[in-house]
Amino acid sequence: MFFLISSFQVTLFLLVKFSILWAYPSGPPLSTCEFMTPHHPENKPQTTVAPYNITVSKSSYTAGENLTVTISGTKTFKGFILQAQGTNSPVAWPVGVFNEIPDGAQFVYCSGGEPKNTVAHNNPSRTNWNSRQFTWMAPAKSPGNITFVATIVENYNTFWTKVESSVVAGPPAEDVTRGAPTESFQIDKTGCGKTKGCYSLPPNCAGSSDCYYLFTCQVSGGSVTIEMSAKQRWVAVAFNDQKKMDKMDAIMCVTMATNLAELRHYYSHDHNLVRQNLAGNSDITLTKIVYEDGGIKCKLTRKLTSSEAHFRDLTKKWYLIFSHGKTSPSGSAQYHYDNKTFTGDMVDISVAAVLVDEKSQTKETISKDGCGKTKSCYSEPDSCKSSSDCDYLVTIKPVGDKGESGEVEYELSTKKQWAAIGFNKEKNKMPDTDALICADTTPRPASLDLVSGESKGGVLSCRFRRTKKKDDKMADLTEKWYLVYASGPMSGDTIGKHSFRKTSSEMVKVDEVGVLGAEDEDSGMIKAHGCLMVIAWVGFASIGIFMARYMKVAFGEKVLLGTKAWFTFHRSLMVLTVLVTIISIIIIFVHAGRWTKEAGAHPVTGIIVLVLAVIQPIMALFRPHPGEANRYIFNWAHRGVGLSALIMAVVTVFLGIRLPDASLEDSALYAMIVYCVGVAIVIAFDIFLSLKKDTRSASFTPAGGDKDAGGHVQLEPAAGDQFVSARQLMLGFLRLLKGEPTNTNIEVIEPINKLVEYSSPGRK
Numbered sequence: 001m002f003f004l005i006s007s008f009q010v011t012l013f014l015l016v017k018f019s020i021l022w023a024y025p026s027g028p029p030l031s032t033c034e035f036m037t038p039h040h041p042e043n044k045p046q047t048t049v050a051p052y053n054i055t056v057s058k059s060s061y062t063a064g065e066n067l068t069v070t071i072s073g074t075k076t077f078k079g080f081i082l083q084a085q086g087t088n089s090p091v092a093w094p095v096g097v098f099n100e101i102p103d104g105a106q107f108v109y110c111s112g113g114e115p116k117n118t119v120a121h122n123n124p125s126r127t128n129w130n131s132r133q134f135t136w137m138a139p140a141k142s143p144g145n146i147t148f149v150a151t152i153v154e155n156y157n158t159f160w161t162k163v164e165s166s167v168v169a170g171p172p173a174e175d176v177t178r179g180a181p182t183e184s185f186q187i188d189k190t191g192c193g194k195t196k197g198c199y200s201l202p203p204n205c206a207g208s209s210d211c212y213y214l215f216t217c218q219v220s221g222g223s224v225t226i227e228m229s230a231k232q233r234w235v236a237v238a239f240n241d242q243k244k245m246d247k248m249d250a251i252m253c254v255t256m257a258t259n260l261a262e263l264r265h266y267y268s269h270d271h272n273l274v275r276q277n278l279a280g281n282s283d284i285t286l287t288k289i290v291y292e293d294g295g296i297k298c299k300l301t302r303k304l305t306s307s308e309a310h311f312r313d314l315t316k317k318w319y320l321i322f323s324h325g326k327t328s329p330s331g332s333a334q335y336h337y338d339n340k341t342f343t344g345d346m347v348d349i350s351v352a353a354v355l356v357d358e359k360s361q362t363k364e365t366i367s368k369d370g371c372g373k374t375k376s377c378y379s380e381p382d383s384c385k386s387s388s389d390c391d392y393l394v395t396i397k398p399v400g401d402k403g404e405s406g407e408v409e410y411e412l413s414t415k416k417q418w419a420a421i422g423f424n425k426e427k428n429k430m431p432d433t434d435a436l437i438c439a440d441t442t443p444r445p446a447s448l449d450l451v452s453g454e455s456k457g458g459v460l461s462c463r464f465r466r467t468k469k470k471d472d473k474m475a476d477l478t479e480k481w482y483l484v485y486a487s488g489p490m491s492g493d494t495i496g497k498h499s500f501r502k503t504s505s506e507m508v509k510v511d512e513v514g515v516l517g518a519e520d521e522d523s524g525m526i527k528a529h530g531c532l533m534v535i536a537w538v539g540f541a542s543i544g545i546f547m548a549r550y551m552k553v554a555f556g557e558k559v560l561l562g563t564k565a566w567f568t569f570h571r572s573l574m575v576l577t578v579l580v581t582i583i584s585i586i587i588i589f590v591h592a593g594r595w596t597k598e599a600g601a602h603p604v605t606g607i608i609v610l611v612l613a614v615i616q617p618i619m620a621l622f623r624p625h626p627g628e629a630n631r632y633i634f635n636w637a638h639r640g641v642g643l644s645a646l647i648m649a650v651v652t653v654f655l656g657i658r659l660p661d662a663s664l665e666d667s668a669l670y671a672m673i674v675y676c677v678g679v680a681i682v683i684a685f686d687i688f689l690s691l692k693k694d695t696r697s698a699s700f701t702p703a704g705g706d707k708d709a710g711g712h713v714q715l716e717p718a719a720g721d722q723f724v725s726a727r728q729l730m731l732g733f734l735r736l737l738k739g740e741p742t743n744t745n746i747e748v749i750e751p752i753n754k755l756v757e758y759s760s761p762g763r764k
């Protein structure tokens, strides 16, 4: 939901730079319609007497009469724009219409009068003409005496403006009323973002009485009702599929010379705004229009889809272009590139959104000015000043109504790839958090009334508004909530796991400005749970198993606390493992308070580990004595369950590490991987040794080997051998790790052969 900086400035620049008559073989731009003077400062019209004449077939006319008008000269010309103007009448707009034009010419609908009131060149081949002839028909209501006025272009740099015919006398001027009947009215912003879409300049103005520019739209049935106002003489909205002026469908309300106003439709093409004839068009209807208090206001209805030429299908999304400006004395709209804004994103006008323009998005950094006074803020770190130096920044500002219908404006910024502000009733619970996320994705989440944003200089920032009470899927912001602050990376178009998250220490009402605090996510309990589990399984259980597997021989008959030393260690470590596991599971359930689906498979595997861990000592309690018939069943069951528990525990730890709530860095994952690699090496070594033993057993009978009732090799190490064996074992590990061949060292292999038996000869 951020938007790339568009090319519109470039486009507008080009529009201004080249808004010169002769630069357009296909015809002059609208700006020449009125003054018939190019607005480009570098290319001035010739000041010499024009080498051209405009001659008219008659020196006077009557209503509806056809006159022949000819442009000719002592030099050739490539371009022109020609119209008839009242000489001494209030009716300054082009009068009459042309009805016959020669090759290389086109009709132009200049402001005020009828379509075809002006003619201009259409000369892509850049033909040099000696003369051009037109037929002009006088209007039914006389504008009085007229002259034909033209700008004539010899070539790219040479042109003459205001080339005039002699006066053509007409009947006394009649009172021509143009424009729609006017009626005083106001447009207000009530319902903006709720029942209607709005855009205004400045963004916080209240309505047509104080907005410099205001646009509202409300879709109902197959039509959209549009209201527009500007503190100038014309106001417009346009729809386009690109952030450019070219090919836009523009609706314009324009005040004319008489202060009467009219609705117009333009289509821009090739830097040329072409006025469309709305006569007989029922797809767009003007409801109200008035020029009063120094501004134009209008209200109109347009069918969303229309078969009329150049009407965009408004059921689709478009960039909206908002503009306003002055008019020339006769009511021709004068464009100024400063007073044009584009929406940053394509807009669905049926969504009642508070729209913002791209310009205001790109200019602003989110500042902490006014924090605690006009807006509530939270930043990370606390000492940062604005979005440019904060790692995370959120500001919350109530706007508009105090009550339920009011809105809250949020600003979010982060140096990461997404930032979010969430609302939750419970502390430290991610589930059910209603989060507003600012991220570099398209399309934007539909839940927001407004999204604006940009990604610039490594800082992502957004500003958006949301009604306090929208629907049941969203948090009712008239209530108190815990605020959840978070930011993190993206993977492709998907929001990645948060790398920062804190929660407000108290429940907050977002429409009350104050100082927002935060406390670290209460991950203490989660961390304790994780640490205990790692201590239990990676620590105690692993060592305990190692004791039983390898130290039996090393410790030999050594007795500690009444049993063989290795068994004392094994049993104690395993009992500790079970106890710590139980404690850790209690801790996490106390913390979570329930079964959390969000944790995925982690709790499931965790419970399996718990069950296996608890079975283990129970099984051991009822184990048959060594030598008893069923002892081997126990041996295998004990090993199987123990190893399964360890494997499940490791899997569970891995699953746990990846949970967002663990708030762990990747280093935790690497530590676990190192552990697994270590275990794998031990196992590989073990397998390697037993294979070695198998090959050796073809030629050797293991010393001291005999078989117990279960058919297992029962090996007792030679007395005094045990520590040597342990040392040799370690030496073997080292050599293996160093890649040295170990199989040559028979002393290492030998005691290992004796370690395959898991039974506990020392137990009573």
Ligand SMILES: *[C@@H]1O[C@H](CO)[C@@H](O)[C@H](O)[C@H]1NC(C)=O
Residues within 6 Å of the ligand: 064, 065, 066, 099, 137
């Ligand atoms: C002028 O020309 C138009 C179009 O050719 C025609 O409809 C109209 O009747 C003519 N006017 C007169 C007075 O002949």
Ligand SMILES: *[C@@H]1O[C@H](CO)[C@@H](O)[C@H](O)[C@H]1NC(C)=O
Residues within 6 Å of the ligand: 088, 144, 145, 167, 168, 169, 170
């Ligand atoms: C119109 O032109 C005629 C002839 O040039 C002139 O006599 C007359 O006074 C003019 N009318 C107005 C209102 O200027």
Ligand SMILES: *[C@@H]1O[C@H](CO)[C@@H](O)[C@H](O)[C@H]1NC(C)=O
Residues within 6 Å of the ligand: 201, 212, 232, 324, 325, 326, 336, 338, 339
């Ligand atoms: C453009 O708008 C600004 C205010 O936003 C105003 O001060 C300025 O006069 C306008 N310029 C034109 C040419 O309308």
